[in-house]
Amino acid sequence: MEPIIIEGTPKTPTVKFDASAGIFEIKGRSIPENSVEFYKPLVDWLDGYKEAPLEKTVVNIKLEYFNTSSSKCILDVFKKLEAIHKAKNEVEVNWYYEEDDEDMLEAGEDYESIIRVPFKMIEIVE
Amino acid sequence: MSFDIENYFKDQGKNNVILFYKGNVDSDVINHVLDTVEDKLVQGNEQSRLRKKVYNVLVESLQNLYHHVDKVPPDFDDQTSERFGMLTVQKVDKGYKIITGNFVHADNVGKLEEKIKRINRSSHEEIKELYKFILNHQRISAKGGGGLGLVDIARKTGNKLDYTFREYNDDYSFFCLNILVEEGDHV
Numbered sequence: 643m644e645p646i647i648i649e650g651t652p653k654t655p656t657v658k659f660d661a662s663a664g665i666f667e668i669k670g671r672s673i674p675e676n677s678v679e680f681y682k683p684l685v686d687w688l689d690g691y692k693e694a695p696l697e698k699t700v701v702n703i704k705l706e707y708f709n710t711s712s713s714k715c716i717l718d719v720f721k722k723l724e725a726i727h728k729a730k731n732e733v734e735v736n737w738y739y740e741e742d743d744e745d746m747l748e749a750g751e752d753y754e755s756i757i758r759v760p761f762k763m764i765e766i767v768e
Numbered sequence: 769m770s771f772d773i774e775n776y777f778k779d780q781g782k783n784n785v786i787l788f789y790k791g792n793v794d795s796d797v798i799n800h801v802l803d804t805v806e807d808k809l810v811q812g813n814e815q816s817r818l819r820k821k822v823y824n825v826l827v828e829s830l831q832n833l834y835h836h837v838d839k840v841p842p843d844f845d846d847q848t849s850e851r852f853g854m855l856t857v858q859k860v861d862k863g864y865k866i867i868t869g870n871f872v873h874a875d876n877v878g879k880l881e882e883k884i885k886r887i888n889r890s891s892h893e894e895i896k897e898l899y900k901f902i903l904n905h906q907r908i909s910a911k912g913g914g915g916l917g918l919v920d921i922a923r924k925t926g927n928k929l930d931y932t933f934r935e936y937n938d939d940y941s942f943f944c945l946n947i948l949v950e951e952g953d954h955v
Contacts, residue, residue: 743817
């Protein structure tokens, strides 16, 4: 599978989905007005990956800001990962948040409570 | 019945205004406002926690305008803005006030007010649960909104949503949302 590599902009995150390494990363800011337009290709790509995933998939989410419109799209990404996990493959989500950013920690905990995939909350200390 | 929107809006927040905007709320305007306010928060040496909260709430307020404003009344002086909104960002004692103003068609007032009242009678814990419920169960609407903006604002600020509807004419009200974002714990 071709990897997805998208450079970040002030309103959209940097994305690196590497199927051959099983490492997926979303990093930066995700505050576009139209988040579906941005996330749909990622969700579609995961549908493809889901057909033949690696034994272990690691997902790193390092968001500084995300808007509520992105929050639904990020949930769609996680739902694909949940399906991969359900099919007896290892999936691990590392949810990064900056020191003192309790809102970002809580957002990670929201997903953790909805999605049946192991989450690790990782504080970034500057 | 119609009244001077601008004066009325400016009365909602008068001192230490760091940004005022009125007009079309499109993607470029949102970018510009976010950049300007972010710079001012950095210049003002605000704690990163407050900076992030203000930024987040500002994103949601602007995108609420972007996704949800109704058309302006036919006698209103700005007929060219597709999405007319007003915004004031004001420095206050322990934080910032973000005030938005927009027209709401009379048919939509009841629904919006009901939504706000539901949020305002909820505890912080209930708001958290409401957020998760909407996140998990509601699809993104045709307008592009997720239905989470106001819930998110209430959750992040920990404050009740302070709002007014003022009747502009039989068909329209002018809606002001006055959001206080403060330092410190809200839980």
